[in-house]
Amino acid sequence: MITGCALEIPTTTAKNYEDTSVAKEDKKVQITKQHIQIANDMQKNVTTQYTLEDTINSLATQMMQNTKMNTSKPVLITSFVRLDNFKKTTEFGRIVSESLINEISNRGFNVIEYRGQLAVSINEQGEYFISRNPHKIKDEIPNTYVVVGTYSRQYGKVMLNARVLDNITGKIISSARATYQHNKRNDCVLFKDCQPARTIKIIEEK
Helix, strand or coil, X not given: CCCCCCCCCCHHHHHHHHHHHHHHHHHHHHHHHHHHHHHHHHHHHHHEECCHHHHHHHHHHHHHCCCCCCCCCCEXXXXXXXXXXXXXXXXHHHHHHHHHHHHHHHCCCCECCCCEEEEEEEECCEEEEECCCCCCECCCCCCCEEEEEEEEEECCEEXXXXXXXXXXXXXXXXXXXXXXXXXXXCCHHHHCCCCCCXXXXXXXXX
């Protein structure tokens, strides 16, 4: 039995352990810095855009870069809705979705128009095939990808998020986000909800 002495770690071994520990922590820091730099580059060059056209292009590019996207599978694109109300959209939301149809179709994906009627309707003003009347369009949608999106109005910008879903499983196949930096103090022109100009009544003084 040995008594009266403490177990000591050799100086060289302790130093090697310390160097290895520091190296591991430093590697974590360097990797984190790289991720932050990439995120900053993403925000500056991809996410933040200054025209609506570039914003839509950014969304389409981000979504289509995902290798899980099957180009032969039909893609159905829905109107972008308000983040605080999934049942309400605006002309802005419809413009985004209509433009995404063009962008995604031109990139080789099989975009389908689900609003097509069962027949062409004609009146004195013209001929029509697209409809939003559920009684005039097909009852069922085939196995497809569905593009859904939301937008949120912020001061000087609109934040948009888009997802590609598998309509059978509900899985998110791809996603994208973009910020339309319009820098307007009042975006009511974009959303067509400006308040009417104030009017005053002019009366004859008596």
